[in-house]
Amino acid sequence: MLLPLLSLPATAQDTIAAEKTDSVVAETKTPVPPIEYTSNRRIYQIADISVEGADNYEDFVLIGFSGLQVGEKIEVPGDRITQAIKRFWKQGLFSSVKIEASKIEGDKIWLVIRLEQRPRIADINYMGLKKGELDDLRGHTGLVKGNQITPNSVDKAKHIIKSHLAEKGFHNAEVRIRQTPDPVKGKQFVVVDVDIIKGKKTKIDSLIITGNKALSHNKLNWAMKKTNDNHIMNFFRTKKFVQEEYEKDKVALIEKYNEYGYRDAYIIADSVVPTPEGRVKVYINVYEGKKYYIRNIEWTGNTLYPHEYLDAVLGIKKGDTYNLKKLNERLQNDDDAVAKLYTDQGYLFFNVDPVERNIEGDSIDFEMRIYEGMPATINEIRIVGNERVYEHVVRRELDTKPGQLYSQSDIMRSLRELAQMGHFDQEKLVPDIVPNPENGTVDITYNLVTKSSDQLELSLGWGQTGITGSVGVKFTNFAIQNLFKKETYRIVPQGEGQTFGINFRTNGRYYLSGSISFMEP
Template sequence: MKNVQILLMTLLALYTFSPAQDLSRKIVRKIWVQGDRNVNKGLVTANFSLKSGLPFSEKDVQESFRSLYSLGLFADLSLGAEEVGSDSIDLIIHIKEHPILDHIEFSGNDEFDNKDIEEKINLMSGTVIPPNLIQKAKNQILEMYQEKGYLLVGVETRTYESKEGGKTILEFKINEGKKIKIKTITITGVTAFKEKTVKGAMEDTKEDRWWRSGDYNEDKLYGDLKRIEEFYHNEGFLDARVLKHELSYSDDRKNMFINIDLFEGSRFFVGNLVVSGNELFDDNVILKSCTVKRGDLFSKQQFDLSRYNIESLYREEGYLYVQLNDEKAYRNDTIDVTFRLKEGLPAYINKVIVNGNIKTWDKVVRREVHLRPGDIYRQSMMMLSQRDIMQLNYFDQATPDIRTNADKSVDLLFDVQEKESGTGQVSAGAGYSARDGIVFNTGLSMPNFAISRPFIEGGGQKIDLQLEYGRYAKRYDLGFTEPYFMDSPTLIGFRGYYSWRDWYYNDVEEKRKGLEIRLGRRLKWPDIYFKVYSTYNISYREYAYYDGTLLENKYYASQGITVRNSGYESALSVQLSRNSTDLPDFPTTGSVVEYNPVIAGYLLGGQYEYIRHRLEARLYLPTFWNFVLIQGMKFGHLSGTNIGQYDNFLAGGVNYEGIIRGYSDRTFGALVEKGNHVGFNLVVYSTELRYPIMDRRLYHSIFADFGNTFSSPSDIDFRELKVGIGTGIKIQVPMLGLIGFDVAWGLNDYPESYDTHGNPFTHQQSTGEKPPYFQFHFRIGNL
């Protein structure tokens, strides 16, 4: 149509000045452009085929107008001509430009702010805005509102010239109307179930009630119609389908009524299951992996899972190219299934390729991969490799994939995304706690360090330097760890330290200095999640009053233990751990179990002699949505003849040894009851429900902690566990690590001291304050 208009306008223009003359014999002398405001004249003439000195051609005029319109800059074009002498003409191109956007104005929008709408329509200042682009933006705004249930929304557009000449202001006037609510959902054709049960399959489309919103969204409705069909298919109604759905409205257009017409069909059951073509596994092994059994309802979901399980059996043995076909034979309401297999040959690993590791060396990633070139591919080893790469805590993502080759071998691909904030942490600042007061600190932690290239990250080694200085606490700590000594899964490390702490505010102080050597190894038995570490520590420590006078040794006759004021300690500890969690921070599944016995003195020498046991376990269970239920427990037992002032178990608050939030730090474990120290046995249990606000960055949780300390195993009474409940947030902060804030309430009164007869003097008796007790807790580090 546009081409016809161009031709007509061209012929009309020619006819007006020379109706009887053949213009093809005229020579074009000059070409003029009129009506330009923002478009350069040179752009017009450059896209006009006729040039000065050439004979006039109607065909060239048509092609030129097509070229100019294709630029998208012009609303209208026309051509005029003036005779110059007997054999020449001047051509005048009249142009009408599309408007150029200055800015956009909105009115009437309450549901969305201007920024949200601008991001949706994506019209920038300086953009040419032809009518079709304005209409597209209008439709996008309508879609935004309709998705939110504003089906009666209206949008009007208006353009007018801005104060800046040559540009246009585009205005969208929005009439949101009332948000339509779903009043009722009616499903016809339901006979096998209650209508309420079928409605329950709809996740996003609900009737309006006081406790939930009945908003309408077309895309979500179609998704829920699909879920209704899936519900029936999984209940054996394989032919069930939604025939149609209809929407109607109340007279005032405020309420919507949805009617769904459903066909159920017949219900089917599983009949005989037969396998053919299998050589690697016998029939029983394959059928055992199937989740559908003879006589069960024929659930499409379970049938698909059975197919997946059969294919997984073969993938685990390297048969990536296995072909599985199923043949169904119907006998009334029974379906017999034959699984036909073409096993093929196993796939061997050709290469292991790592992509995306800018800082981390290839070998640091590759050594976490449990498959090597020449190995038969195994699916479980592939997924375990992904998990172990993520456990390095250097990456935000590690995505595994396979690439097949012409010879049927495969390349393993691991696309990693390094943490944007980096893996190292450099800190300097100050902190405060009720126990230590203000503490100034500076530190350097590089968990992806390379001692051979100290100024370049990526070697997988770890170095830690911590300096703390405060009125009540000082600490100097230097450590180094090589997790893959001599390119084997053997860990070696050392740590030297000095610490001073005033425990009771200018009354008793503790000094420690020592050296620690560590040796560890990944194990393959009982399974690949096990590790064992051994640490030898030699140190000197003393406990004294502020004037330098050493504390007197305390002897607890009934327990046969002396609490020493100073001396050398020679201790050996072993840590056996099993960690099957999916992530190093904020795990969502898996478990951690650690057993840590420590022996000091005896054959090792030194002046302290004791044996200390600690058993800890945490279980992470994914529940609904993205919620994770965390169950934790810790048991501790101390025995011996000579221990230090604070070798006993201390619990309460966010003290690492025994976390019982809702109470002050170290509330439990420091007292003496009837001549017996109560801190020799520890029992702590916690339950926590956590969900992400920002995945792997910010989490909120509610929790309950239970715990106490006891003088002997026979005194352990679970009825005496103190309870704290509360809520908190945990956040991963670049360069600082994990930070936690908790508010909690301790629900039980607790002893603050005992008299000589062993009678407790409680916190309530001392302060008059009754439980629950409020506490705010702040932590940095492993939470």
């Protein structure tokens, strides 16, 4: 015998509960069956709770999730039943939730939680994107084969895809997600088709900057390289609005003000407004503040070099415009920066911190706080990724040796020598420098990516004397020592970085020459 617990019109109290349930329905975008309460209320003790329709979950887990307990006394109908149903709806994993009485004896009641599970994903098909675009997106949408698909997961996937495309400049993208029952696995599984319509990239109509008096619009326009106006000087450059680039450009705008001494500049407000033509207008309102100048520079913590010498290397003097970018470059980044003085002498742990010690009017006093530390000695040098030449051939090109004082210039020279060998990818020659402050040493790892630099030359022509031309081959990793070691052969013996070449030339019937060359680096 099944007795519906929710059958007649609700009382005022239960109407509130029903309204709350409706709010949950709106949140999960899932229609909840209409709830009608009987006006007869009684107190029952729960004798047993069973679950039907949820084969993929343990019954005790679902019973615990409902909040109802065997032995508990509840009012029927009442808030405890309503709250239990709400919990299941909020979870979003079920398309139908019912709690019914299977039996009533005296003041005891047997409850049945009847659930219909949402289907699981059998397969996912993405349409509308190229393979490379899919590789960037796949695995980040939250849609996973075998997982249940819910309204929340669908909305989340749409949001993630649209946000991803917006970052690439496609702000008008549309995403449609369809679910089709899987004909093989049955109604509990669906095939999900994700149809993506990127549309056209959003172009920038104009950049409007207000509040600027000290710096011209053109100067600020060029500072925002990815978001600037499409005027004659960049007519051939495609101007797309990409949110990520726009955020970087706003930082660049303030940095440009800082370069001219306006350290207090900031963006008061900004907005991106769509136009009827599908473009956007970018509005930025800036506060410039006043222009600052450098007054005094004081060095502290320096023992290796006197402050007069550091002043000369820094190249910034009293009365110069405040320029934080230039200051950092002269302290740290330039090839002849202050930091390089120390790192070339082994002071790997050197640090300098420019502190604005005093600000009066438009003048700023700087204190350059130096930590010199102790000179670092090279402990170990590792070669990683070398698959082309013998390791001793690589090491003889290095200016860095174990036991030497660390020197940034030696590392840069070593990288140039490795690049000139022609056996390694120059763009990927990046060393890993691992300092060990505890013992004052440093480990250096040269990461190498090998490439082939052997050359084949072939040219043919036709003249009065017949066929003319030349043919030649040059091996840049030859190893004459391995001439009789067949295991080292890759057409010819290799590994020592020697150059071996053979060339033949002819102009037809009257001339034929050949040459053999060998060079030991």
